[in-house]
Amino acid sequence: MQVGSQSLTSIASANWQGNEQNPQEAWLPITESRNGNTFLVTFQILCSGIGMQALVLPVAFPALGWAWGIVCLSLAFVWQLYTIWLLVVLHESVPGIRYSRYLQLAIAAFGAKLGKLLAIFPVMYLSGGTCAMLIITGGRTMELFFRTICRGEAACHAKSVSGAEWFLVFTCIAILIAQLPNLNSIAWVSLVGSITAVLYTTLILVFSIGKGRPSGVSYSPSEVGDSGMDNISSILNALGIIALAFRGHNVILEIQGTLPSGPKHPSYKPMRKAVVPYNGGLLSAFSKIHGHNTSKLTMGFVYLIVLVNCLCTFQVYAVPVFDNLELRYTARKKQRCPGWVRTGLRVFFGGLAFLIAVAFPFLGSLAPLIGGITLPLTLAYPCFMWLSMKKPRPNGAVWSLNLGLGCFGIVLSLLLVVAAGWTLADKGLDANFFKP
Structure with a gap:
């Protein structure tokens, strides 16, 4: 949802000396409460970074092979960890101003027109689109x-x-939980989400190792086609899936916005402590390979904690959309959203996400294409933002590193989109369509 650049810029301001925020900041779900701490923020990052998006990682490994898959995943992890660090520092790159939304930072770095052009689609997809995928x-x-x-129970199948x-x-269920007022208030929901995410990824890994390698399974790269283009596109699609696994960047600034800040104690210090490594999951591979010889109690428990994790993760990714909707209301009415309006907006978004999920139940099949389109938001834009706002010495090490990573991220994004389109x-x- 598009919002005016003037509104986005104006609500970024905060007066450190008086410790007062722009009034509109105190009305919006992301910045309504700034009394978070390192532990609460850690839960938010874990919940948004581990979980559903990692479930498609096993699809990438047949094309890359086990060894190259681990290498690519490790390099992508280090790269995205560096860009997270850039975003955390840029959150308060201008004294007295906090950029608590990715789109705000993009507009500040690239200008109103270019910032919105580059950031609106990936930010909105990685919020609203992720909620549809979670549904x-x-x-x-x-x-x-x-x-x-x-x-085996006949009564359960009497009515499908x-x-x-x-x-x-x-x-x-998700929209009922979403009635919590702001991002900081769902920290304990995120705690449950982070625990379930770590639990089910660990369980799946342990169970898979315990079962051993099934007969007929090879960890060498698979041959997917007769032509070289088929193999190249398969490898690039696998890289796109890996890129999609690291997409929590669109909520990093929002999560950091829940922390208190001052000239002596800026928010980036506790935020750095809260940034933790992501894990991957092997749910789909485990279900297909070992589901037939695993007890229904074990499989049921895994499905249950995955379900709880999806409900909790939905809350984190929905808040930026709620914030955007309420921003438009408060900018027009010059007052806080009444409770009934806030509830109505959240029910409206839930209905819209449900409609998208029912209309496009094959959304997961587009993971390589979407991963390519949204890749710059994760791996490229933060590098260019750093160059634009920090202005390091040209041709220096920092300047060269960020320019190189940013350009490589854009080129990789284009290659992934072309490969996904070819496939x-x-x-x-x-x-x-409409047949979930």
Whole structure:
């Protein structure tokens, strides 16, 4: 959702000396409460960084092979960790001003027109689109949980529930939890989300190692086609999936905005302590390889904690959308959103995300394409923002590093988009519109 650059710039200001915020900042979900701490912020980062997006990582490894897959994943992890550090420092790069939203920082670094052009789509997709993906994942996980627990019970299959109905149940629960007023207030929800994320990724890894390698499985790169272009596009698509696994950057500034700040104690110090490594999950591979010989109690428990994690993660990624909606209301009315308006806006967004999930249940199949489009937000834009706002010495080490990483990120993004488009044109897409 687009907002005026003047409004975004004006609400970025804060008066350190008087410790007073722009009044509009105190009305919006992201910055309404700034009494967070390192522990609460850690939960938010863990919840947004670990979980659903890592579930597609096993799809990338057949094309890359086990060794190259680990190398690429490790390099991507170090790269995105560096860009997170850049964002954390740029949050208060101008004394007295806090950029608590990614779009604010993009406008400050690149100007109003270019900043909105570059950042609006990836930011909005990685917020609203992620919520739609969570509805798809959560709804299907609910169905899997139900089928696993009721395995062999005839009464459970007497009346089947459609995919859209599972999506609706998940959406209703998620929007009910989303009535919490602001980002800081959902920190304890994020605690549950981070615990479940670490738990199920660890369980899946331990169970998979304990089961051993299934017969007929190879960790060497697979040959996916007869032509060289098929193999190249497969490798690039795998890199796009890895890139998609690191997408919490669009909420890093928002999470940092919940921390108190002052000239002697800027927010980047506790934020640096809260930035923790992400983990990956192997749910889809484990379910397909070992699901047939694992007890239904074990599989049911894994599905349950994945479901809880999806509900908790939904809250973190939905807050930027709620903030955007309320920004438009408060800018027009010059007052805080009444409770009934805030509830109505959140129900409206839940309905919209549900409609997208039902209309495009194949959204996960577009992971390589979307990963390529949103890659610059994670790996390239922070480097260019640093160059624009910090203005390091030209041709120096810092200048060269950021320019090189930024340019390589843009080139890699273009290659990933081309490869994903080639694959879709060559293989086709099972576009089951409105048939979840």
